[in-house]
Amino acid sequence: MDKSRWTARTLAAEAFPAAVRKDPGRTLLAFDFDGTLAHMNPDPEAVSLVEESASALEQLTGLGVDLALISGRPVDTLVRLGRLQERPAFSQATILGQYGIERLDLATGERRIPPIPVEIDRARPELAQLVADHPGAYLEDKGRALAVHVRRMPDPEAAQAALSEPVHQLAERHGLQVEPGRLVWEVRAASADKGDALRELIRQHQPRAVLMAGDDLGDLAAFAALAEAAKRGIYTCALVSDSQEQPELRRYADVLCDGPDGVAAWLQHLVSNLR
Ligand SMILES: O=P(O)(O)OC[C@H]1O[C@H](O[C@H]2O[C@H](CO)[C@@H](O)[C@H](O)[C@H]2O)[C@H](O)[C@@H](O)[C@@H]1O
Numbered sequence: 001m002d003k004s005r006w007t008a009r010t011l012a013a014e015a016f017p018a019a020v021r022k023d024p025g026r027t028l029l030a031f032d033f034d035g036t037l038a039h040m041n042p043d044p045e046a047v048s049l050v051e052e053s054a055s056a057l058e059q060l061t062g063l064g065v066d067l068a069l070i071s072g073r074p075v076d077t078l079v080r081l082g083r084l085q086e087r088p089a090f091s092q093a094t095i096l097g098q099y100g101i102e103r104l105d106l107a108t109g110e111r112r113i114p115p116i117p118v119e120i121d122r123a124r125p126e127l128a129q130l131v132a133d134h135p136g137a138y139l140e141d142k143g144r145a146l147a148v149h150v151r152r153m154p155d156p157e158a159a160q161a162a163l164s165e166p167v168h169q170l171a172e173r174h175g176l177q178v179e180p181g182r183l184v185w186e187v188r189a190a191s192a193d194k195g196d197a198l199r200e201l202i203r204q205h206q207p208r209a210v211l212m213a214g215d216d217l218g219d220l221a222a223f224a225a226l227a228e229a230a231k232r233g234i235y236t237c238a239l240v241s242d243s244q245e246q247p248e249l250r251r252y253a254d255v256l257c258d259g260p261d262g263v264a265a266w267l268q269h270l271v272s273n274l275r
Contacts, residue, residue: 003269005262006255012230012237013254017273019209019235024274025064028207029057030198030222033071033078035182035215036241039260042151044140049082050260056267057089063274066205067093070197072179072186072218074142075104075111094204098144098188099179099218100197116144117189123174127187130166134159145179145188156183181216182245195221202229210234213263215241215249223252239266 008014020027031037038047061067067089071078075097084090084106095104103112120143127146131139136153139146148167153159160183171178171187179186198212202225210229212222223238230236240253241263250256257263 002261002265004258005265006257006269008255010254012235016209016211016235016237016254017270020065020270021274023208024060026206026208027065028068028201028205028210029060029065030068030070030201030210030212032194032214032216032219032222032241033069033073033082035243036213036260036263037069038081040151040182040243044138044147044149045081047081049087050264052264053260053267054087054089056264056271058087059271060267060274061089061092066207068096068201069093070096070100070194070201070212070222072099072145072147072181073097074144075102075113077142079104079106094201096194096197096201098142098192099194100192100200101144114144117176117191119174119176119189120144120146120187123170123176123187126170126174127167130163130170134163137163140184142186145186147181147184147186149184151183179218181218182243193221194218195225198222198225199228202234208235209237211237211239213239213241215243215259216246217249219249220252239263 037049037053041047075095078095090106092107128139131137138149150156150159167185168178176187177190212226226236226238237254238252239255240249241257241259255266257266
């Protein structure tokens with residue numbers, strides 16, 4: 001276990017492993033995917049789950065811990081890229097995709113996939129044209145959301161500044177919202193956020209201890225839901241996978257990890273505390 005890759009910054013972080021050890025069956029661990037369980041890659045299709053995290057999660061779920069993903073990705077993309085169906089850790093996991101609008105329970109195969117809003121279908125051709133006009137920009141079509149990626153452009157920060165206004169104007173024209181992320185804007189309907197997703201899981205599992213791990217602005221709503229849970233006496237832990245791209249997340253961290261490898265190191269630490 002590499003302790004140099006994460007820092008426990010609060011009393012909540014210190015108390016969390018003991019709370020899990022006391023009642024692993026009433027512990028919920030919720031993770032964002034990209035940037036937290038998977039390394040960033042210029043190609044959104046070329047990512048995979050960090051194996052050290054997968055193996056720590058297998059040991060934790062073996063002790064009865066409940067596992068969930070809360071991601072901006074569609075649930076089927078998470079299953080495919082994470083190879084979740086081959087992984088014992090995820091056999092009972094709940095997958096909340098597209099910021100919680102989609103749901104897949106891997107134990108039963110039960111799915112919640114609402115229809116695609118008509119506004120997205122109307123915005124798609126215009127957004128595709130905008131991306132085509134900016135060489136290196138990439139449009140990820142997630143069905144019910146459209147993500148404009150600039151990571152592959154020669155100067156991504158400058159590209160993001162240049163594209164900001166047209167993306168926001170287009171979204172507004174179509175009655176859609178823009179979700180900013182790490183060198184990406186997601187154009188989607190304003191129907192859910194990761195805070196609602198975490199509240200749904202907490203209602204369902206009634207945990208004594210809850211962890212939320214994330215790296216991006218979309219995870220802030222879930223950290224807010226975690227803070228509400230703490231006020232109700234639940235042991236909580238906000239784990240931030242740190243990056244130069246979203247330094248503002250640091251102030252929410254009970255545990256600050258050095259990217260996805262730091263997350264894996266902290267999960268291994270949690271496992272070693274439960275033995
Ligand atoms: O909520 P998440 O699981 O973190 O998903 C958020 C978005 O992540 C993906 O984009 C990010 O990762 C890509 C692959 O590493 C990277 O190329 C991109 O720059 C990042 O923004 C994904 O493509 C989006 O659909 C997700 O919503």
